Amino acid sequence: MKFIDEYRDPLAARKLAQAIRRTATRPWTIMEVCGGQTHTIVKSGLQDLLPPEVTLVHGPGCPVCVTPLDLIDSAVAIASRPGVIFCSFGDMLRVPGSSKSLFEAKAGGADVRIVYSPLDAVTLARANPGRQVVFFAVGFETTAPANAMAVWQAAREGIENFSVLVAHVLVPPAIEAILGAPDCRVHAFLAAGHVCTVMGFAEYEPVARRYRVPIVVTGFEPVDLLEGIHMALLQLESGRAEVENQYSRAVRREGNRPAQQRIVEVFEVGPRTWRGIGEIPASGLRLREPYRRFDALARFPVAQGQVEESGECLAGLVLRGLKKPQECPAFAVRCTPERPLGAPMVSSEGACAAYYLYGRHRQ
């Protein structure tokens, strides 16, 4: 398909890999933020094309992975209530809660449905006025315009049997949390292209300046990622720390204004707990006042106790780029996509799932 195939061209990839080898003279660690980029890197074997100077570490950009355990427990509790139709994107279903996953709740009789778009959940609510339809609004800035539109549409049409369980997270505060940690080893970031399609990249400029770190807005195909890595290396080798845009066919500095307006109308910024990382101030979105009646947590009070993570799962270290998936003793042994210990093994954007699927653990 046009705009995809040419960005998977092996010859273009080899040329860029050569340029990378010529550019890198010292050891550098680059973090790709988005789990979609992690999957391209592992699937295409891009790490094998890179010289030993360049280390890629995988970032926290997997919304399913960073959704806190107690919120998954709340989702399971709400989904298990009689009369509720609980809607979610597919990869949330297998994520283990403290006692069970949404998938197991479904097997136990809960009406859990996979939808393609949050608007499908609104359609279900419209068609089932006697049922409560709850949508699990998980995601980064890329998904926020869709979820904001769903809530806005329900409000406009007066569909009061619709609500959302919000677990929205923001990328820039997570980058700052990683950079501010004493054990940070990241020299440059590849920012998530589609997050920036929505938000633009002006908000990354103060981060690049404050931490003297290059940030390159990068796409998702192999040629995109190699070009992004090359751009980051050119900055690192010449001592620059700027925000650059590799993904210019999809990202403008100002982002998508109509989408931003709808997000701001429905959501406001608030603190959020990231699974494996902890609470980060001003790192999430929550419903703004006129829309709070659509908050599923307010509509369906569920007991939210302190819950313990699996002691064996290293997801937190993987999400902060401190460990690679195959460095976890449980990886591919006691933790597999069929029987996961942590979310990164099941999400389509999870780093552990990428290494497992594309066989990096067999090398």
Next chain:
Amino acid sequence: MRRGKVDFAGVQKEICLAYTPEAKLGDYVIVHVGFALNVVDEIEAHKIFEALRELGELEEAQDGTDDRAVPPASLDPPGGTDD
């Protein structure tokens, strides 16, 4: 809400165009969970391949210069320094 039919390499889907008011028939859009987020900028899309062509031409030019500049006697032995 403005909607349009988007073809994903053969699979067609009804997609919300509320965030891409500029999208017109025949445009390529980036779609996420049922919403078009952006019309692909065709001019920007070609830039990387132009840059790669230039890179290739530059390399050829450099290789040519190197051949002339380095006498055979001073070439690195096999297994010597990498480029």
